[in-house]
Amino acid sequence: MSNFILRKAEPKDVSDILRLIKELAKFEEMEEQVILTEKELLEDGFGDHPFYHCVVAEVPEDHHSSDGYTVIGFAMYYFTYDPWIGKLLYLEDFYVMKEFRGYGIGSDILKLLSGTAVKTRCSSMHFIVAEWNKPSIEFYKRRGASDLSDEEGWRLYAIEKDDLVKISTMKR
């Protein structure tokens, strides 16, 4: 199937984007952790201060998915900052529906985002992958990705809302 297009997401795509986010979360065995709503996606991506950018993959009507969808893949990214090298492009989510894999759609999305990174003066594209996700790790390593957790020992830490509120009111 060579018939697909990649385009910038528009406000009308938020319901498809949320559907694909949930499918990816299901694959990562963390579906119940998705609490984001269409309303938040709309405000946060298409308001005055976008927190993310999104690219979608779309097929023509006659190639729609088994349940009738034409938006069959997406990638969400934003810009971050490394005080050593400057701007970076951070790939937050990247997903193509199972029945549309093997046609080069994922590959083209990655190339498109690499082009965006270079055009916007980013030194690097960063992302995280779960260590058990062998197919994805292979996909990225085949294209030259390095694993900074293995090579340099970086570990990801998170502080959730309740503790964040406690910290913000800490006395000296």
Place this chain on the structure above:
Amino acid sequence: MKFKVRAARKEDCKDISRMIMELAVYEKMPDQVKISHEELERDGFSPNPFYECLIAEVPDEHKTKDGYTIVGYALYFYTYSTWKGRSVYMEDLYVMPDFRGKGIGKGLMAKVAQVGVEKQCVRLQLSVLEWNKPSLDFYVSKGAEDLTAKEGWHFLRFDGQTLDTLAKEAPKD
């Protein structure tokens, strides 16, 4: 010791750059610092900033032996979780060695947390080097969880030649 935490101004970038280098030396990677105060000025103080920064300042009578009154910083930016929405990512937190143990690190982090809560962020994320025990202990005591251990997340990167090679094959508009 009295100290003040405030939002960085463009003219603070030389001090921030100095401390970025000190932190890189501590992390055993000083040769990886490629940008100077000029890029920091351009990227943090334009209409569309790519980061925000807080600095910790001491009164003149407590200045360092080299004469600096800016003794710590926290550099952060906003990220997005497709599961939970707005997040804040604290990229760097640093206090000069002579000024540690006085609550300055705690003060900087409290301010980042406050900014995050005000902007309706659901969490704060950061990354720490696995051998950096003092920092790991500091963050864990504030409620941080190691997601690399708990959920298996690894950081990956495409950079330099690899990024350029991928970019050359990008589909045409």
